[in-house]
Each structure stands twice: as C-alpha cells, then as structure tokens.
Amino acid sequence: MPGKFMNRKAFCIFNLTLCVFAKPVDASNPAKVLLSHGNASVEIYLFGATVTSWKVGGVEKIFLSKKAHLDGSKAIRGGIPLVFPHFGTIPTSTLPQHGFARVSTWSRLDPPSETETATSVAFTLSPRAVPAALAAKWPHAFRLTYTVTLTTDTLTTTLKVENTADVAWEFTSLLHTYFATRGVAHVGVKGLEGASFVDKVAEGAPRAVESRTAVIVAGEVDRVYEGVDDKAEVTVTGTGHGDVVVHRTNLPDVVVWNPWTDKAKAMADFGDDEFDNMICVEAGSVAKFISLQPGETWTGGQTLKTA
Numbered sequence: 001m002p003g004k005f006m007n008r009k010a011f012c013i014f015n016l017t018l019c020v021f022a023k024p025v026d027a028s029n030p031a032k033v034l035l036s037h038g039n040a041s042v043e044i045y046l047f048g049a050t051v052t053s054w055k056v057g058g059v060e061k062i063f064l065s066k067k068a069h070l071d072g073s074k075a076i077r078g079g080i081p082l083v084f085p086h087f088g089t090i091p092t093s094t095l096p097q098h099g100f101a102r103v104s105t106w107s108r109l110d111p112p113s114e115t116e117t118a119t120s121v122a123f124t125l126s127p128r129a130v131p132a133a134l135a136a137k138w139p140h141a142f143r144l145t146y147t148v149t150l151t152t153d154t155l156t157t158t159l160k161v162e163n164t165a166d167v168a169w170e171f172t173s174l175l176h177t178y179f180a181t182r183g184v185a186h187v188g189v190k191g192l193e194g195a196s197f198v199d200k201v202a203e204g205a206p207r208a209v210e211s212r213t214a215v216i217v218a219g220e221v222d223r224v225y226e227g228v229d230d231k232a233e234v235t236v237t238g239t240g241h242g243d244v245v246v247h248r249t250n251l252p253d254v255v256v257w258n259p260w261t262d263k264a265k266a267m268a269d270f271g272d273d274e275f276d277n278m279i280c281v282e283a284g285s286v287a288k289f290i291s292l293q294p295g296e297t298w299t300g301g302q303t304l305k306t307a
C-alpha cells in the first residue's frame with residue numbers, strides 16, 4: 001500500500017527506533033525481493049522462492065556458496081531451498097532429488113505488507129510455473145503459498161500446500177536451511193538428544209537414538225531425526241555468526257547435513273573448503289507422506305530467532 005508506506009517513512013523520521021523500511025524489489029535484479037525491518041534484512045530469489053540471505057545487525061546468518069548458480073540454471077546452493085513434493089529421491093517418482101519447488105520460478109503475491117513489528121511477503125507456485133518436463137512427472141493440481149516474515153530478530157518461513165485437484169495426493173516437504181559457520185567444528189546443534197534418527201552416512205543407513213546434548217560435525221553428517229517434538233527448540237550454536245533457535249510448526253523431522261571434504265569436492269557448485277562454512281539444519285515433514293484430500297490444505301513452517 002503506497003499510502004501506508006509513505007506514512008511509515010514519515011513516521012521513521014520522527015522515531016528511528018521503530019523505523020521499518022521495505023524494498024520489495026532490488027532494482028538491479030528484478031528476480032530478487034529484498035525486505036528490511038529495523039536492522040534486519042532478508043533477500044529472496046523468485047527462483048525456488050529461495051531465501052539467500054538473512055542479516056541481523058549486519059551479521060549474515062545464512063550460507064550461500066560462492067559457486068552457487070543464481071541464474072535459474074540449477075537449484076541455488078545455499079540459503080533456504082524449498083523441498084516439495086518429495087525429500088531426496090523416492091522409488092515411486094522420477095522427479096530429481098528434492099522435487100521441483102526449488103527449481104521453479106515462483107510469483108510474488110501482493111506487495112510486502114508492513115506493520116510496526118514485522119514485514120512480510122508471499123510467493124505462489126502452481127503447476128503451470130513448474131518446468132514442463134518436471135510437471136509431467138508429478139501430474140497433480142496444487143497451489144503452494146510461501147510466506148516470508150521478518151522482524152528485528154526473527155525470520156519466519158511458512159509453506160501452505162493446497163490440493164486443488166479432485167483426487168487425493170501425497171507429498172513430503174522440508175526447509176533445507178544452510179546456516180553460515182566460521183569453522184564447522186565449533187558448531188553444536190542442540191535439542192535433538194533422545195530423538196531417533198536414520199544415519200544416511202553409515203553402511204545400511206541404521207537407526208539409532210541421539211545420546212548427545214549437541215550434535216557436532218567431525219566428518220560427513222547426514223542424519224534424519226524423526227518425530228522431534230514441535231515444542232523442542234533446536235539451537236544452532238558456535239557458528240561465529242550468533243546462535244539461532246529454530247522453532248518448528250507442523251515440521252516434526254530435522255535433518256542435519258554437512259558434506260565434509262570428499263562430497264564437497266564432488267559438488268560442482270560448492271567450494272572445496274566450504275564444508276567448513278556451513279551446516280544444514282533442516283526442518284521438515286519427510287519421514288511419512290502427508291496425504292491431502294481434494295480441497296484440503298496443509299501448513300508447516302519455521303521461525304529462526306537470534307538467541
């Protein structure tokens with residue numbers, strides 16, 4: 001609302017502490033939406049509706065690979081790629097790993113909305129905006145709405161999935177968040193003690209129960225913690241970029257991933273040494289398929305909060 005926007009600018013002149021300023025589009029790059037609120041900012045590419053930066057007080061919380069493709073030719077390596085309609089690869093689908101949401105170009109819905117406490121913007125995706133070859137592999141009618149909300153100390157990302165078909169279908173989904181680190185060996189992921197997990201790195205992908213108060217990285221890690229109580233706060237500590245608490249809504253599973261040295265070298269869009277600068281802590285609903293009846297919706301999301 002331009003009128004409201006002008007009023008807020010005028011308000012800011014008189015009260016800098018509550019100053020809120022939203023820039024919906026980066027003039028130098030129309031493929032990207034920038035929001036700021038107080039001293040926090042977020043940037044989101046329409047490609048994949050991928051959040052690629054979240055800064056609080058000038059401190060970057062999110063990892064983006066120096067080799068990431070930002071031209072829509074490949075899923076963005078870093079940020080918060082959105083996984084839909086399935087996590088990983090599954091025997092019943094020929095879609096690529098993690099589905100098509102992260103490689104489709106989303107549309108921004110209304111201009112960002114601003115209040116004194118938050119600034120928000122939403123994106124939508126439906127089958128006609130999915131690359132045709134991928135849409136053909138998952139021929140279901142759907143509408144996704146992804147809302148990104150920024151406050152001075154939080155970033156909330158919420159996905160709404162609607163079944164607009166006349167038959168039921170099922171999906172899994174995940175927010176594949178890459179946190180920035182200065183030396184991944186110093187990082188601890190707290191809040192997963194007692195959770196059952198699948199260890200995708202170990203031979204045979206065995207199940208076990210997490211016994212540590214903090215998950216650490218001293219080699220390749222790829223674990224799917226299942227059914228972690230929504231109320232359990234997961235905290236990413238020791239990143240060198242400030243601790244972040246992950247609050248989850250309707251996302252019971254938490255994936256912790258670091259490719260370590262060999263897998264880092266094998267990824268063309270990831271620097272050989274960048275395994276030291278990131279850890280993925282991914283809130284999702286991936287252990288069981290979610291079934292949606294015609295007309296039904298499902299909503300899940302996370303709030304990242306500076307600690």
Ligand code: TA6
Binds near residue numbers: 088176200222255280
């Ligand atoms: O979420 C962890 C994971 O599924 C890992 O197994 C690893 O492959 C990672 O995602 C990255 O996947 P990508 O398709 O982006 O290379």
